[in-house]
Amino acid sequence: MPVDLSLYLVTDATPAILKGRDLCEVVESALEGGVTVVQYRDKFNDTGVQIEIARKLHQITKKFNVPLLINDRVDVALAIGAEGVHLGQDDMLFEQAKRLLPKDAIIGISASTIEEAQKAVADGADYLGIGTMFATATKTNTKNVIGTAGTQAILDAIKDSGVGTVSIGGINHSNVQRVIYQSQSAKKGLDGVAIVSAIIAADDPKASAEKFVELIKNPPRFALTSNSPRVNEAEALLNDVPKIVRKMVEVHPLVHNMINSVVMNFVANVALSIGASPIMSPYGDEATDLCNFDGSLLINMGTLTSESVSNYLKAMAAYNLRGNPVVYDPVGAAATKIRRNAVNQLMAGGYFDLIKGNEGEIRQVWGSNAVQQRGVDSGPSTLDGNQKATLARDLARRERNIVLLTGATDYLSDGERVIAVKNGHPYLGQVTGTGCAIGTISGCFLAAHRSDRLLAVLSGILMYEIAAENAASKEYVRGPGSFVPAFLDELYAIRTAAAKGDDSWFVGRAKVHEVKL
């Protein structure tokens, strides 16, 4: 009979986690809350004591008809007749355990790489414990921290097998839905999550387990906004752009900017010009109030400080919980070690609806083909158009979001479609903050048009870049200096026209095509 792996509890006997309580009582409470498998893990007690505890636990799990698995100790499992074992990479080999245990015993294997997972599947493991998902306070060894991206790669590599899968490491109430959502590969997802301290150390393990059951049953709120109608032709997508610009102007969305101090004033003016309502607030705790306005959050790490990341994480958590859009602009991501670390922390710390950056930044977020950035500039491009389109698509597919790779041609992808936008003007490259403002504008459109994130961002870019073309064509614009005020005027002009239902600003102007990869 297949095991229900959905809420897999792993015990921990360390005093700091158990806090003087009786493990059996904690586990019983968790079972009342809906735990579906229990793994007894004890790196602490002698064999005799372990057998005694395991026997008591087994009496409890049997009452709930839930399997009890023993970590590492095949002898303990045999001594008490447990339903199975869980083996780490340094424990007894699978085939040895198989020989010793009864035929129908459940054997699970830990895997943190594709090779380990494939070997465990070939051996005949019943399920894999995939991790470590996130570094935790108790496990700071980050060597095996694989995140949702690594988990997804493993799931993809074993997609044709029927093996069960659970993710383990640092999973709690605030990240469990995202873990399940973002780890999903095209053909295989997680069957469950393994939880340690979020249940064992909880004041009320039953309530904690109940909350997990509820969260696991439902998709995250941000996933509900992403069911885009799959219109595949760029032309068909464009039909809706003027309507969405009008909608954004009418909605007058709030855009909460955690943005660098270089461009703050310019970006606030851009947001006002298009008809949105900007607030610049770097203080993470304010997000719990600000997210209630159902606008969006922009995290732009252009002038990162030692306090930025913790503020970003707080704000992102508030917006993610409410399901309101979050945009990430990893400015200068590949410029310094500190920024590279910040990228890793932010990517592990929450969900971004849109990641927007120049080539150097997006390559850093992708990870495996990063190149050193010199400051905030992208640096000389080494990728051709198809390679940029592929990078944008692959990152969006991996993160299950939208990616915008900016440059003279912008590449926008939802992981399936890639749209190339050739609008804009070289003056944009000569004014600081013009890339940053695209992050803010995208946030405004994502907040106003929730049903198709790709189309929302596309509409924002087109409004922005057509306004730039209009501004640059004015005879009084002689360079980047005179371009800026004209640009704000032209954004305002499009916003005013859109509010009146006048779409003429858009007719025949979009230079957009779908990149077929």
Ligand SMILES: Nc1ncnc2c1ncn2[C@@H]1O[C@H](COP(=O)(O)OP(=O)(O)OP(=O)(O)O)[C@@H](O)[C@H]1O
């Ligand atoms: N040569 C160009 N021709 C047309 N449009 C351009 C050109 N250079 C830049 N742009 C426009 O400007 C936008 C931002 O460009 P870029 O990729 O340089 O941003 P960025 O590096 O993030 O900028 P910043 O950090 O200064 O805000 C692009 O999306 C594009 O629309």
Ligand SMILES: Cc1ncsc1CCO
């Ligand atoms: C110049 C600069 N330095 C940090 S942020 C920023 C603005 C453009 O991204």
